[in-house]
Amino acid sequence: KSKMTSQTAKVVLSLDAETVSLLKDGVNFKKDPENGKCYIIYKGTEGFKACRNQCKHQGGLFIKDIEDLGGRTVKCTKHNWKLNLSTMKYVNPPDSFLQDELEVEILDDGGLRLVELSPLDPWLADPREPLQLKEGEVKVTYLTHACMELQLGQRRFMFDPWLKGPAFARGWWLLHESPADALDRLCAADLIYISHMHSDHLSYPTLKVLSERRPDAPIYVGDTSRPVFWYLEQSKVQLTNINVVPFGVWQNVDEHLRFMIMMDGVHPEMDTCIIVEYKGHMILNTVDCTRPNGGRLPQNVDLMMSDFAGGASGFPMTFYGGKYSDSWKATFIKNERKKLLNYKAQLVKSLQPKIYCPFAGYFVEAHPSDRWYSWV
Structure with missing residues (x-):
């Protein structure tokens, strides 16, 4: 048997029903008061998508992209990389990374939790030709x-x-x-x-x-x-x-x-x-x-x-x-x-x-x- 560590699912942010009801359509920035980490929640017609507020390029923070009239993209403060939150694809530069998504769990009482799997790609361990x-x-x-x-x-x-x-x-x-x-x-x-x-x-x-x-x-x-x-x-x-x-x-x-x-x-x-x-x-x-x-x-x-x-x-x-x-x-x-x-x-x-x-x-x-x- 492998000695790898078991994959885990960790709740990184919880919002109560009232806070969820106040989320606006499009981009929402949220901060965990306990650990100070920042997250982005995108509210679209198909539901919610979420990710860490961290660019995959060099770890910069995202801010709202004022040039995007559709309200779907955010822009990195380091090198102006842009992320389309509705698809979790970077649009500038094109054909670059995909953003790692967090799982959005809707609770019975109307609350919301963001869940992160770790590691994300466990099958990559010990690759075989x-x-x-x-x-x-x-x-x-x-x-x-x-x-x-x-x-x-x-x-x-x-x-x-x-x-x-x-x-x-x-x-x-x-x-x-x-x-x-x-x-x-x-x-x-x-x-x-x-x-x-x-x-x-x-x-x-x-x-x-x-x-x-x-x-x-x-x-x-x-x-x-x-x-x-x-x-x-x-x-x-x-x-x-x-x-x-x-x-x-x-x-x-x-x-x-x-x-x-x-x-x-x-x-x-x-x-x-x-x-x-x-x-x-x-x-x-x-x-x-x-x-x-x-x-x-x-x-x-x-x-x-x-x-x-x-x-x-x-x-x-x-x-x-x-x-x-x-x-x-x-x-x-x-x-x-x-x-x-x-x-x-x-x-x-x-x-x-x-x-x-x-x-x-x-x-x-x-x-x-x-x-x-x-x-x-």
């Missing part, structure tokens, strides 16, 4: 929903095995039936990664079969504050080889294979994603993360996988009665799907993976047997 691969040495197989099997040389790595039974208390069912040998492949896997506790990823009906046939199968989860296997004792599923690994640290399997689990910027207490590297070639799986690793991800990976469905978006669960018309709900769903697809498209465009594979959206919300049920 890509080696030539033989034909068929790496195989990626889709099984169902979010379950993928990676064959990496002699090793088999399985992601999020939901292979049988329902999820979310009969709310979700698999759209595609698992291959006949899927459970055999799961039980023979060298490594199993489970990203988070949602039951379309942490499937107890599936794990019950695994526990009966191979209870010591090596399972890896991230060190989230809400444990992935929170229900293990009550479920009576006996698994004896669950490994909780720190965030942002390479886990060495052998001389050619390693992996790293990273946290989600929006839900660090629960959601995780993973990078798998084999002979210097990277596979990135962002799973269900809303903002994986705070938006900082490796570029030009060989394969990128991510969800593409809205999942439990709130519809139709929270919309009932006569308050919401059918046309309102239709518009809401359309806009939500459009926003999600736009975000995924922008993410893929910015990261430029060699291959992109959308997955983790293959479910239905009604089992055929449910047609026998009716509302009274």
